Structures are given as C-alpha cells and as structure tokens.
Amino acid sequence: MTDPTLVQQLDFLDEIDKLKSVVRSSYIVDGSRFENSAEHSWHLALYALILTPYAGRDVDIARAIQMLLLHDIVEIDVGDHPIDLPTDWQEVARQEKQAAKRILGLLPEAQQVSLASIWQEFERSETATAQFAKALDYCQPIIQTLHNARDIPDHVEIVKENLTKGRATCLPARLPEAYHFAASKLGWEHEVIDADFLERLAFLVEVDKLKTVTRATKLCDGSRRETSGEHSWHIALYAWLLAEHAHRPVDVFRVLQMLLIHDLVEIDVGDTPIHGSFDAKAIALKEARAADRIFGLLPQEQGETLRALWDEFEAAESDDAIYAKAVDRVQPLSSNLATGGFSWVEYKVTPEQLETRVGVKVAKGAPALWALLRQRIDAWYDKNAALFATDEA
Template sequence: MTDRIAQQVAFLTEIDKLKAVDRMNPLLDGSRPENSAEHSWHLALYALVFWDFAHEDADLSAAIRMLLLHDIVEIDAGDHPIHLVSDWSVVAEKEAQAAERIFGFLPADQAQALRNDRLEFEAGISPAAYFANMLDRCQPIFQTIFNEKLEQLPPVDHLDVVKANLSTGRATHLKDGFPDAYAEASKQLGWQEDGGSEIFLQRLAFVNEVDRLKSVLRATTLCDGSRRENSGEHSWHIAMYAIILAEHADRPINIDRVIQMLLIHDLVEIDAGDKPIHGDHDVAEIEAIEQAAADRIFGLLPVDQGQKLRALWDEFEAAESDDAVFAKSVDRVQPVIANLETGGGSWIEYNVSRQQLEDRVGWKVAKGAPSLWEHLQARIREWFLENQLL
C-alpha cells in the first residue's frame, strides 16, 4: 500500500506543472494569460452548471473527469492555439507520448483508467465526451467576448480569432451541440438579434463571475516554488487529488459528490480572500464574510440550482458527512505536499511547529484518509528535525 500511495503522490506532484502552462486566452479581467490547470477547473465547473443542456444520456461525472484531466498532456506537449498553423498529427503523437509518461507515474490500473478517459474525450463520440468538447470550445469564446480589456490584449486580435472559430472553425459545432452558447456568442458579436435563453444567461453570469477565483492568491506556492498558487488552480488540483486518492478514504464515499464539492468549495474566496490555516484570524468574522459571499455568488444562479450548490458548499463547511470529511482531507493534504516539495514553504513563513501542523492539519487529513497521513509522516518528521521546529 505504501508503494501505491507513493506512486499516486508522485503523479499528483508531477501534474502541479500544469499550472505553469499558459494558454492564449486571458483571464476575464485581462490581467494575464489563463493557465491550463485553472482552465481545466473552470471547464469542470461549466459542466456542473450547464449539464442539463447536454444530451439526456450524457454522464456528468464522466465529463467532469475528462475535463479535469484532458490538458495534463500539455505539461510536455504545450498548448496549441487554434489560430496558429500546426501539424496536428505531430501534436497528437506528442500528446500520446506525454500521456504515457505522465500517467505512468500512477499504479497501472489508475494509469489505464486515465488514458481511457483522455481517449474518450479526444474521440468526442460518447454523449459525455461530445458535450465536454462543446464546453471546451465555448469557454475561451466567452472569456474573449466578455473580457474587460479586450482591446489591450496582445499579441493577436482575440476577437478575430473568435469570429473565425465560430464561422469556420471547431466552434461551428456549437450551433448543433450547444445552441444557446452559439446563439449568445453570435448575438454578442452582432451577427443576430436573439441570444441564449434566460436560464442560460443566468448560468453564464455565474461562470463569468467565478473566473475571478483565478486571481485569489494562497499562502501555498507551486511545487517548484516559483510563485503562489491561486484558488482556481488549487481547486483543480485537489479535485485530481480526490480522483486519485479516493481508495484511501476511511469510510465509503460518493467520489462524484466529493469532486463537485471541491470544484465549488473555495468560490467564497472571491469576496472573502484566502485565509491561510496557519495565520491569525477572527474565525467568527471570517465565517460571516464567507456566508455573505456564498449568498451572493450562489445567488447568481437560477434559484433551484443555486440552492443545490449552496447546500453542497454548506455540507463541505460543516465537515460532518463522510463525503465532506474526505474532501477536507485532500484539501488539507495538498498544501502539505507542496510545502515538502519546496523546502518548507508556508511553514517557514508562518513559523509552524510540528505540533501546530498536527493540530491544524494532521488530524483532519487522518480523519478522512488515515493511510495517506501515515504515509507522509517520515517526510514530515525529517523536515521538522532538520529545521528544528519541533
């Protein structure tokens, strides 16, 4: 079991590199290019929000998994903007090689499962994969159309790229595959008078608003120590943690609910900001701010859907159900691994002792995934001994 966990942790550490792969399209505020990790999180959230526009036979859970992992190959192969001339057969070969290397960190059974999910997405034939591809095509379009600094974005005319994509490129499939998205994009471009339905527009306002989570910085850094992690890419990473580590849950869980929980668990930080677990905070004040943030953000959605996702967020916060306990475990363990990879990270910044780590983090990880916390003990013990912070 220890070897299996070691392989899983090695994979989860390796895919941290996806946070350093920049895409062509920028964040909605125009501040910087979007990276492939936060893009993958945003797409999974698109799926959660827009799923009733998919074919009735489409499997939401399968689509979310595909969208979370579909761009991992870009760690080796890079992102390939649609407006540039590329030899797509060469790109496909590079991505296949990347899948073999990166998924190869995992135990064989999990590696094959992820390869199968990726191939299903690439084929785009199953109802889930087909609609997942529609989401992958429309998200960059709305990132551009509603961008706050569209005219200032170098180095290409992003709006011209969108127009070409919708008129003759891959996004033409939205007309049949996601008509509301195609109609709204066409209306925004001045091509037609009618746009998406009212319920589509409410959901679009929500997914546009939560783009701001990609600008909320956390205390934890990337595993290479190059910069602070943001809460959007963190949400992607711990969803992947949940997928890979689900077998180590202490009690039976519904992994699909756990993943959905983790996709939305930090949305309140758009208003409340990140509050490092080792920082000094007024807990009651933070809770009040986060509750108000949840009211506002989930309130952007149609009432029934907003209430459903709000209840899922409340469940995560309460951390009483088996699903929420495990979700909290992976949320807490990911920064621990990042700190171990970076020579201490936020433990040094906040002068954390080993007992404080145990009191604030360890028991929460152990409650949901005891074998995982046990596996990390040797590395934790060694680091605190070396740094004399016992």
C-alpha cells in the first residue's frame, strides 16, 4: 500500500524544483550569469556551516542551515526582488505569506507546521539564529560582487548603498568580520582582517564554482540541465524531509552537512553521469586529489573535519552515509520521471541497469522510498518500452 505521507513529500520536493528557475540579480563569481535562488540557498547553507565559529553562542547552526535551505522557496510564486528597485515591501511580505501557505501546504500537516515555524522565525529575525542567518543572506551577494570576475561598477555602487543605508547595515553588529572585509575591499578601512576568516572566505568564494558544473539530469520542467550547486540544495531538502523513511535512525544534521559538501570535488573533476562510461578507480583518485585541494583551503581543523565527513559519505558504510547516498540517487529519479525519462533515454538505461546502479543503494538507505519509486519507474518503462526496442534491421 502506498504511503500517502511519502507521496505528499515527493510532490512537495518536485514542486520546489521550480526554485532553480528563479533568477536573482547577483552574478555568480565568474561573472558568466546571474545565480538562481536554489543555488543561492545552497551556498548560504554552506556559509552557515563554514562560518560557524563566528555565529555566537546562542545560534543554533543546524536550525540556521534549515532556515537558509528553506527561506527563498516562496520565490517560486513571488519571484526575487532586487533591493535597489522601488518595491512595496509590505505587499511583497503579504504575497510571500500566501506563497508559504500554498507551498508548505503540500506537505503532511506535522511538517507544514514545523517548516512554517522555521520560515516565520527567519522572516521575523528576532532570534539570534535568525539574525545570523539573515546576516549571511545579506553578506553573500556582497562577497560575490566584490570578488566578481566581471567589471560591474553598478553592482559595487549597490553594495556601498546597502552597507551604508540598506539591510547590510546590520553587519557590523551581527557579522563584523564580513563588514570589515567589505569595507577593506572598498577602501573604506585598512584594518588587518582575521586570517582565519579570510581562509574560510576564500573557500566559500572558490566553491561558488560548483554553480557552473552541469549534470546529466534536467530540471523537472525539462528546460535545461541542472547544476551541481542547485542539486546539492535540492537533495539536502530531500534528506531533511524524508528522514523518517531512512533504513535506520540517522543524524539529520550530519546528513545535511554531507550533502552540502559531497559534490565539491566536481569543481575540479566535473560531474560523472552514473549511466555513462567511466573508469571508477581513476575518477575516485581524481576526486580524492580534488578533496585534498578544496578542503585544504580551510583552517586545518575544519578542513580535516569536513574532509573526514566527505570520506564517510564516499565509503557509504555508516547509517548516515548510507541514507545520504540513497537520497543522492533519488532526486535524479524524480527528475527523470518528470521529464519523460530524459537521461534514461539519452543513455539507453534498461530497468535492470537502473536497479543495479541506483535501486540497490536507494533500497539500502530508504527501502520504502525505493518501493514507491520502483512502482513508478516500472510503470514508466512499461509505457515507453518502444524507446528501448533494439533495431534488428
């Protein structure tokens, strides 16, 4: 019997795929395009993890990460609003409340209440956790602008206005290291910036490149292939919301950390389509070298901690890693079901190959989830058998 709770959760996760199509007004660091709200949300969650030592004792980092993964989903209905344009912010707030009610309303009731509480806490910005999360939300576009490869003087002027008169005036109190860095880059100050903060910032700027890594999977609307940055955001939401279906109890916060960082090695190595042809040992060696370089950008203790977490994910032996690996396989399945089996057709994937390459891992980490998806996958293959017929002429 199909679990209606699981169906609701998967419907919600399909719906929020639309956040990948919401374009913001900030450029990604290489200046090639504007970022979207999904990859922005992933990047912010990673900001919270990396800048944990600067959060303050009253900040709940796990909840801050959840806030930042969730905070922009209302933009699916309302869109992004650049801070430099005349805007009726009260009307935007009203529309966002309606959007939150609709989108979160797709979930089972208990999760509706829980996620609404987190989203509302972020919006009110009254707790230390929400204020830290808000500070990161204001800080990240500033850092991207001041580190941008593109010459964007108009965006620099917006940064100056934001720091002196806008939302970012909170940074000296809430995240002074970020303010002093920005002020130094703008020539307003000449203070020596904390070396530990600069190392963490260099890492966060470097990993912006994950937004340029293209995957085989398409967005659910079929409009383009997704990036590894937005994929990392999406599977973090998958892991959070589907944790009750894990094979064994897991530490959701540890799983979220794994999934925020699991694809960073693709910055150096690129994405390796699971249904493609590749030398697994050679790829593993390249990814290990990439992990050495990328995590080596961080202060030693944090770099070693995250590298160990990445290794744990790759080994897929702990309960947390087994579940994280399962979730990493699930999101592309949902995308393929939504896009007419796009990558299955492209790579001529048989049901038997899908079972071996994907199903085994999903069933191991989330058996009920695989049981439901297998029903949907079997129905799709039955309906589309002609696409895989062998030409014997």
